[in-house]
Amino acid sequence: MAFWKKEERTSRKSVEPEFREIVDSAGSMILVIGTDGTVLHVNPAAERLLGYYASELVGQQTVEILAPGEGRRVAAELLRLRGSSIDPNAGPRERRTAVVGTIGEVAPSLVPTIETRCRRKDGSTFPVMVQVSALRDAEGTMRGLVMVGLDQSATLEQQQATRESQERYRDLFENSSEMIATLSPGGQFLYANPAWKRSFGRDAEELMADSFFADVFHEECRAYVKELFREALDGHASDRMLVRNPTKDGRMLELELSLSRRQKAGNPLAVRCLLRDVTQQKNREHRLALQLAVSQIMAENAGLATAAERVLEVLCVTQEWDLGVLWEVDAAWDRLVFSTAWGAPELAAESMIRQSVGLQTVATSELAGKALAKGRTVWIRDLTEAAADPRVAAAIRHGMASGWAIPVRVGNSVLAVLEFYCRRQLREDEEALASAEAVAASLGQMLARKREQGRADDLTQQQEVLLNAVADGICGLDRGGRVTFANPAAARLLGASASSITGKAIHELLHPAGRCGAECPLREITAGTAPHAGETTMARSDGKEFPGEYGFTPIFERGQFSGSVLSFRDISQRYALDRMKDEFLATAGHELRTPLTSIRGALGLLSSGMLGEINEKGNNLLRIALNNSERVIRLINDMLDLEKIQHSSDAIEHMPVQLADVVQVAIEGVQPVADAAGIQLIHDMVQAEIFGDADRLTQVLTNLLANAIKFSPEKSSVSVMMRVENAGVTISVIDEGRGVPQAMLETIFDRFRQVDASDSRQKGGTGLGLAICRTIVAQHGGRIWAERNPMRGTTFRFFLPWRRVERKMEPEAVAAIEKIEEN
Amino acid sequence: MPHNILIIDDEDDIRAVAALSLETVAGWEVATANSGAQGVERAESLQPEAILLDVMMPGMDGRATFAALQQNPRTAAIPVVLLTAKSQSSEREQLAALGVAGVLTKPFDPLTLPGAIAAVLGWDT
CATH class of the missing domain: 3.30.450.20 (PAS domain)
Structure with missing residues (x-):
């Protein structure tokens, strides 16, 4: 680096012209900086890149041409060459001194090219590869630094573009x-x-x-x-x-x-x-095609067996399975019954189907049974692992490798099981299963529908059989009371054909013109919407009349009156029977009482001793005979009485009754007996009037009192209490006797039912007293029952409504009774 | 003078027991008839103080016999006590409504029968 003159100050003039030309013609940015940091030279390439005129830079010490932070970084990198580091707090001057020192000491070959960014005058930055070397004079003294920078903008962009392009393709392929x-x-x-x-x-x-x-x-x-x-x-x-x-x-x-x-x-x-x-896509297509095919089969509405077989076929063919069997659940026996099957057209599948026909399976160890028991699909990929199942064993013999069973469910109930086999070993395949389960669902719907239909058919048939078989006439009526349906008995009772009845008003049929007044109850009832039952005289088509009983039931569909049913029957026979029975009872009563009168009278006279002295043994025997004849008389009286109250409509009178009088009369009646037994009779003084039969009610109370006295110990008391309530009056007879066992509180009112079988003999009862009481109270629309007292003894209570409710009830009356029963 | 009474009943045994009862217990004089027709005839000829008349008899029953007695001026005044095997109070009331002196039921206690008749007729016993 000899172009630097030893003595001269740093200036452009100091650079030797020939070298300067080289420097200035170089494409690279070249800056020469003195050891004190003064810019000594800037070539045109540097002017262009940095956006400064050389004159703006030369002689300056403070111009920062590196991007912010880069000065510190580059300095640190250079200092590392000497193994030293820079004080982070060092200013630009110390940094420069350190850098100059380093460059001066390190062999030029060791100074690396540094990647950094330069800052233009306008503040923008650009990538640069920088080479820094020492500038020495002829004596080798270091006079400054030469910084050669190569603009990297274009190179970097191209590299990046290539890299990105490659990345894109790689990403595309890899993903x-x-x-x-x-x-x-x-x-x-x-x-x-x-x-x-x-x-x-x-x-x-x-x-x-x-x-x-x-x-x-x-x-x-x-x-x-x-x-x-x-x-x-x-x-x-x-x-x-x-x-x-x-x-x-x-x-x-x-x-x-x-x-x-x-x-x-x-x-x-x-x-x-x-x-x-494209497996999934194809599967989806297959499934759609399958669903379509199955829907078509269902829509054709063929018989269940045919449709099911075709569904199995479609499923097996599309899934390439070899055998499909439909087992129907026989809920009554909790077993599976073979329904139908499809097999690939080859001998093995056919033979396997032939073996299945008529089979019934209950074993949960078998494939289909297992699916039924578990309520979910059971898949056996390798049949040999389940060869203990005889059916699987058979499948293996027929060359099958995999098998599975899918329950066909509707709601929570399994209606059938689909069983499949395949010659290839197939693992549990979600797609195939989804297809099969979708088909199973369709099949389930069809099964449920067919069963429902079957049930409805059965029901219709049963109803028809019933309607044809009953002796009662039954007519379905429209809202106007016209016949829409008449069973054979109705036609027979009316003496007309069912077709001639249909369409006519039921009232006109039963009561032809002129036979009833404008206020005929039957007319009102059949024109109304309230349930009713009653008796009336009915007429046949030939004009002959018969006593009839009828029941009218309105039909409400979703709260709307939609018609009604009238059932009726000829009760002439019942009338005749009632008459016969009455006559029989009267005769029997007379015929039995007459000889008993003689026996009773003869024994009474004999035992009185008035006809002569009779020895003691003879007297004993006479007393026995007398007692027993009296017992027979009571029994006959009670039986006739019970029959009469139960079956004779006029056995009970309906008059105002003062219950206090009834109590008074009954107590007076049993007072002598109570006195004889040493029992005190107590009663309250409540006044109440009901509608009923005073004699019969006295009979009830007398009976209860007599019982109470009979079973009470000496010096105890028997009380009669009356309580007036909203719905009626409750009369209670409370004793301090031995009590009725809990288990007998109900049955004690049955005929010939006594707490102790020997009671009737010892206490002289007939076993009918309480049955008579119950019947009389029921005829008054009331109720009788017994309760155990907390301490000892029993309380017999009977409730009497203010007014007896008729058996032929009006809705209000029904409501009233229900209310009473609730109370 | 003991009371005298006519018993009309088709049943021989009942007639016998009733007669025995009235004779031995009460000491009355008793005549009997075994049918309604015979009863009317004997009532007319014997003129008893009272008649004990069974209701249910073949042929001429108690009601018819009573009607016949009423129609005959020679017997119309004789009080009649009916004896019936029917114990139902409503039936007794129906019979009482015929105009008889009283209605007693069978079977009867021979020891209390005279008392019952006397009570109905207002006799002292």
Whole structure:
């Protein structure tokens, strides 16, 4: 570096002209800086790059031409050459001194080219490669630094562009879901993107180690791929050819393969290979097609067996399964019954189906049974692992490799199970399962519909049988009371054909013109919307009348009155029977009482001793005979009484009854007995009047009192209490006797039911007293019951409503009764 | 003078027991008839103080017999007590409404029968 004159001050003049020319003509930016930091020289390239005139820089010490922070960084980098570091607090001057020192000491060859950024006058920055070297005079004394800078803007941008472009392509290839490869004309992989690993499980290196690219494919389609490759080499590119490639783990990959040649001067350089996995897409298409086919089958509304068989066929064919069997659930027996099946047209599947026909399975150890029990799909990839199942064993014998069973469910219930077998070993495949389960759902809907239909048919048939079989006439009526339907009995009762009845007003049929007044209840009822039951005289079409009983039931659909049903029957026979029974009872009563009167009278006179003295044994026997004849008389009286109250409509009178009088009369009646037994009778003085039969109510109370006295110990008391309530009156008879066992509180009111079977003999009861009481109270619309007292004894209570509610009830009356019962 | 009474009943045994009861327990004089027709005839000829008349008899029953007794001026004034096997109070009331002196039910206690009749007729016993 001899162009620096020893003595001269730093100025452009001091540079030797010939060197200066070289420096100024250089394309690189060159700055010469003195050891004190003064700019000594700036060449035109530096002027251009930095945007300063040389005159603005030369002689200056403070101009910063490096980008902010770069001065410190570059200095640090240079100082590292000497193994020293810079004080972070050092100013530009100290930094410069240190840098000059370093450059001066280090061999020029060791000073590296530094990448940095320079700052233009306008503040913008640009990349620069800087080489710094020492400027020495002739004596070798260091006079300053020469800084040569090469503008890197253009170079860097180009590099980056190239890098980015490469990155983009790499990114595209590496992340592509399509398999991309470059193949040599010999068929080896030159490049393979990672997508290959996803479909084939082998990365680029493994692929490139393969001798031939077609070897990655399954042998089933390898020859076809080879053929396509050969054609591509010959210039016949293949575009998205479908390749079905079974995988080792039992899946079927559907691939689209495109191959084309890259050539130079007519010679093939490489083969471009694009391979796309369209399995999912194809599956979706298959599933749609399957659904469509299944929907069509369903829509044809063929029989269940036919439709199901075709559904199985479609499913098996599209999925390439070999055998499908439909098992229907027989809920009554909790078992599966063979319904139908489809098998690939070959002997093995046919034979397997023949073995299935008529089979019933309940075993949860079997494939289909397992799916039923678990309520979800059971998949056996390798049948030999489940060979204990006899059906699986049979499937294996028939050459099947995999099997699975899918429950057909509607809501929460499994209606059927689909069982499939395949000769290929298939692993559980979500797509295939989704298809099969969708089909199962459709099949389930169809099964449910058919079953519902079957049930409805059964029901209709049952109803028809019932309607035809009943003896009661049943007519369906429209809202206007006109007959829409009449069963055979209705036609028979009316003496007309069912068709001649239909369309006519039911009232006109039962009560032909002039037979009833304007206020006929039947007319009102059949024109109304309230339920009703009653009796009326009805007429046949020939004019003959018969006593009839009818029930009218309105039908409400979603709250709207939509019509009604009138049932009616001829009760002439019942009338006749009632008459016969009445006569029989009267006669029986008389016929039984007459001989008993003689026996009772004769025994009474004999035992009185008035006819002569009878010895003690004779007297005993007479007493026994007398007691028993009296018992028979009571029994006959009670039986006739009970029959009469129960079945005779006029057995109960309905008159105003003062209950206080009833209590009074009953107590007076039993007072002598109570006195004899040493029992005190207590009663309250409540006044209440109801509608009923005073004699019968007295009978009830007398009976309860007599019982209470009979079963009470001496010196105890029996009380009669009356309580007036909203709905009626409750009368209670409370004793301090031995009590009724809890279990008998209800049954004690049944006929011939007593707490102790010996009671009737010991206490002289007939076993009918409480049954009579219950019947009488019921005839008053009331209720009788017994309760155990907390301490001892029993309370018999009977409730009587203010007014007896008629059996032929009006809705208000029903409501009233319900209210009473609630109370 | 003991009371005298006519018993009309088709049943021989009942007639016998009733007669025995009235004779031995009450000491009355008793005549009997085994049918309504015979009863009317004997009532007319014997002119008893009272008649004990069974209701349910074949042919001429108690009601018809009573009607016949009422129609005959020679027997119309004789009080009649009916004896019935029907114990229902409503039936007794129907019978009482015919105009008889009283209604008693079968079977009867032979020891209390005379008392019951006397009570109905207002006799001292």
